[in-house]
Amino acid sequence: MAPTLVLLLLSQVALYTTVTSKKVCGRPSVTDGIDELALKRVYEVGEEVGLTCEQGYLPSTATPRRMTCTATGAWTQSDLTCSPKMCPIPKPLQPLAKGRTEAPFKSVLNFTCDDGYVMQGANESRCLHDGTWSNQPPLCKAVNCPIPRPPRDGKIVHDRQVTGTNTIFGQGWTYECNSPKAPSYERGSCKADGSVPEPPVCQEVSCPIPARIPNGFITFAVMRPHGYKEKVKYACNEHYVLDGEAEIQCKNTGNWSSQPVCRAPCTVGIKRGRIFYNARKLWIADLKPNRVLHGEHVAFYCLNKADRCGYPVASTCNDGILPLPECFEEPGKVVYTLKPKTLPSEIAMCTASPPASPTSPARSA
Known part of the structure; x- marks a missing residue:
């Protein structure tokens, strides 16, 4: 029996080897x-x-x-x-797509509306296998608010005409009180949550005697306390420039709106040299009087030593201060008197000006 058993086992091993040696994928x-x-x-x-x-x-x-x-x-x-496959991005959404005009199959667009707007439609859309979107972009409709109530002893003036019983988000209005009273606050609007503010309180308001301003004066006004929305007007002394609104108004807080400022003229702080001012090239001695108004520009001539050419650098009068460019060098008396044609203002101008240089310490009027 033993030889038979060995032969059987060898046959099984041979069979296994034959089956498993065959390749598959x-x-x-x-x-x-x-x-x-x-x-x-x-x-x-x-x-x-x-x-x-x-x-x-x-x-x-x-x-x-x-x-x-x-x-x-x-x-x-x-x-x-x-x-x-690609789905064309709807044209209204293309500004948000960073230059893309198409989106690939399975892409998802998620939609939201800004505060104060309600979505009408689906909040997402998927690119389908046929190159179309599952949903059209929704509409964002402005939130409705009820018509606001006017203040007692006053009225409301809407920014634009209102029809029906509602306003919409973003629409505003002004509260007005019967004279001489003023509203505790003047503006209202339809809010993002669909609410409107409670009407203000109408109250007596008085602003103190308007203050004078340096180098200026009040025109045609009686120096007394003023009521709500009353106005006074300012002007400046000669050669001073008014900076701000000339007319101020008594506000509902009992304070005046911001006063203007009178800005001082400048003196051109050089004794020798040429400048460019008011579209003219002038020797400083010919600037009479030596005065530049606030906000006006003056160009000084500097020397490009490498190319031996001149170039202008502008400076601006700012409330009595006219800075000199750092590149400007005031000529000595001998050069200015005997060799004026060698000055930067008189030689050939550079084809390209060097980068603007900082200004030197300012000189005031």
């Missing part, structure tokens, strides 16, 4: 978009697989591509690629 590796639902886990040598694209993808070739399981257990190569 596993499920082929495919790229995104290729349909994998019909693929098996194991294939015999010589079997073929026809590759197609999933729904929502476009094949790179019009004819089907096949792969074959080879005797080595490897698959032949396929050049099929599947590209996702």
Whole structure:
């Protein structure tokens, strides 16, 4: 019996070796978009697989591509690629798409509305397999508010005409009281949560005697306390420039609106040299009187030593201060008197000015 048992065992080993030595192919590796639902886990040598694209993808070739399981257990190569179909981004949304005009299959657009607006429609849309969107972009409709109540002893003046019983988010209005009273606050609007403010209280308001301003005066006004919305007007002394609103008004807080300021003129702080002012090239001695008004520009001439050419650098009068450019060098008496044609203002001008230089310490009027 022993020899028979050995022979049987050897036969089983030989059979196992014969079966397992035969090569097979596993499920082929495919790229995104290729349909994998019909693929098996194991294939015999010589079997073929026809590759197609999933729904929502476009094949790179019009004819089907096949792969074959080879005797080595490897698959032949396929050049099929599947590209996702594209959905055109709606034109109203393109400014938010950073230059893109299309989105690929399976993309999702999420929609939100700004505060004060209510969404009408779906809050998302998906790019479908046929290149269309599952939902149209929604509309964002402004929140409605009730018509505001006017103050007692007063009225409301809407910024634009209101019809019906509602206003919409963002619309505003002004509260007015019967003279001489003033509202505790003047403006109201339809809020993002659909509410409107309670009406203000109408109360007596008085502003103190308006203050004088340096180098200026009040025109045609009686120096007394003033009521709500009363106005006074300021002007400046000669050669001073008014900076701000000339007219101020008594506000509902009992304070005046911001007063203007009278800005001082400047003196051009050089004794020798030429300047460019009021569209004219002037020797400083010819600037009579030596006065530049606030906000006016004066150009000084500097020397480009490397190229031996001149170039202008502008400075601006600011409330009595006219800075001199750092590049400006005031000529000495001898050069200014005997060799004026050698000054930066008189020689050839540079074709390109050097970068603007800082200014030197300012000189005041």
